[in-house]
Amino acid sequence: MTDSVKALVFDVFGTVVDWRSSIIADLEAFGGAKNLKADWVGLTDAWRAGYQPAMDRVRKGELGWTHIDVLHRMVLDKLLVEFKVEGLSEADKDHVNRVWHRLKGWPDTVEGLTRLKRKFIISTLSNGNTSLLVNMAKYAGLPWDCVLSAETFKAYKPDPKAYLGAAEVLGLKPAEVMMVAAHNSDLVAASKQGLRTAFVARPGEYGPRQTKDLKAEHKFDVVATSFVDLAAQVGA
């Protein structure tokens, strides 16, 4: 089933990096340095909760193509008011917004990617914008062969253009590309376009109260507990 796979393309937020712990730690340190108290955990969760609705505005055509740094900032500006975080300069706000460029991998991420890279082309296929993904790779030591983004195709997953575009620019048939994600819906959408699928559970992504994506809910080609387990299962 996976013998024909030549490239693995990865969802990033949650699948490759632990955005929640990374952002909470970064904002708590920022708040400490600025002597600002706030509910950073609540702000982080609310920020992420605003992510899909913001992309929906682009998906529905309410907004023209708008990349994630800009969408994150739109959501952040509202949340700074709601969470009563006051006195930030424009430079501060930009620094906070770019926390999404400073996310750390899960403990197995770098080891797993490094093994997978020996056998496969490994690329991002994320709704994050290219510069976010490139800066994150430098920060977290992610050894991508290629950085593909919704921005590359001007289409947010689960738009078929993103999955088919990735296969096309890699010069591969959809069945030669495996989507790796911690989210059932991303893999179902990839599968509909003919890509292979690998589910890697990240039950801590949304913190202790996570209720969804705790396990694979469909028949995916591979179901793994970590990137190292994924590498072992695909012979890398």
Add this chain to the structure above:
Amino acid sequence: MTDSVKALVFDVFGTVVDWRSSIIADLEAFGGAKNLKADWVGLTDAWRAGYQPAMDRVRKGELGWTHIDVLHRMVLDKLLVEFKVEGLSEADKDHVNRVWHRLKGWPDTVEGLTRLKRKFIISTLSNGNTSLLVNMAKYAGLPWDCVLSAETFKAYKPDPKAYLGAAEVLGLKPAEVMMVAAHNSDLVAASKQGLRTAFVARPGEYGPRQTKDLKAEHKFDVVATSFVDLAAQVGA
């Protein structure tokens, strides 16, 4: 002048890889294995000579967007007749065409890029298509942070869209990006869009009879003899 530079973007054919020696060696080995005799040196030079005219057809709108693998194949099919290379199967022709994915770096390439990557984002900015560049990076061990291609922007250099598009997707101002090339014309075009420029001489690119691009003919920000020299000059 170069203190504000955050990313280096590289022309690839000739600047990063020695296409001529790589292709001649590959085709001679292929011919040997197939017991085919031909003027492989002449075919290689004619193939490269057909590259700009083929892109010109796209630049002028005679052809819709067509990437380099397809343009290379169009030129190759004519040259196989002209050079009387007969009896190739479709798989053989595809293998020959993909020789452009199997090019080797100059002796200083990997060491120089590895040093530069410590201080800067390093990306391709090539007229080669994405899959060609990704496969070449695997083959030649090129440690790119990002693979940007004319295909990303649907515009062949020296179209301003390619240079400005690279800065935009990297989230940088043009002056924060330095174009690295062995070709004066590429750097002049990059400079017109506000990018910084580094000329690295590759006087052997076109073989012993090379007549152009033997040296920097304009005032570029850096003029270097190799990628290792470039790294030293920019403090990487």
